[in-house]
Amino acid sequence: MDEFILPRTLGKGRSFVYMLPCRDQDLLKVGFSREPLVRLRTLHPRFFDYFDLERGLLLEVERVVLARAIERDILLRHAEERSPAPLVVPDQAAGYTEWLRGVTPEVTARLREAAAREDYPLHALSDWVRQMFEAQADRLYDLSLKLLEAIEYEAFNVPGELATGQAARSLIYVLDACASVGIDMTATFPEAVLAWRRFASR
Secondary structure (H helix, E strand, O other): OHHHHOOOOOOOOOEEEEEEEEOOOOEEEEEEEOOHHHHHHHHOOOHHHHEOOOOOEEEEEOOHHHHHHHHHHHHHHOHHHEOOOOOOOOHHHHOOOOEEEOOHHHHHHHHHHHHHHHOOOEEEHHHHHHHHHHOOHHHHHHHHHHHHHHHHHHHHHOOOOOOOOHHHHHHHHHHHHHHHOOOOHHHHOOHHHHHHHHHHOO
16 A cells, blocks of 8 residues: 555655644644655554644755754754654654644744745645645556455455455555545546445445
């Protein structure tokens, strides 16, 4: 299921400063990454549920050193608002100084200022993720068919006590991730896959 979230960002050294607000609490993660989608997955397996992608931002810069400097500036400005990482985030991915509480408007303004001053692209996270998924439409189509074939094979050929359900979980993940950012599902996935989803959601 990771196949559809690993597109490489364009441009040598290009990096992103990200702001990831949690959906159900006034807490956000600030950081930088060359591969934002990969980073999102390391923070939470269902990042599209846990983080509010509509309020999230990605500031695109030319070099990692610039992203690191902007991240550091934000974290130093809000050192007093640092918060422990949520328990649902794996320790190895969480970071220990990069979670801030109660400063979403301030961090949003800081990223907008940096974008305007240096003419850096500033992306709404939901729009950027949707564009990444749309760029992989052919792969998504093929991947969903392969997963559906695996689901059907397991259903008819594998004894219940040996069935893992992994293909079904992977397909649900792919479909839920795409739906969460407004992908045109009927244009992206085979009708057989969408029919399976409707049946599985009952």
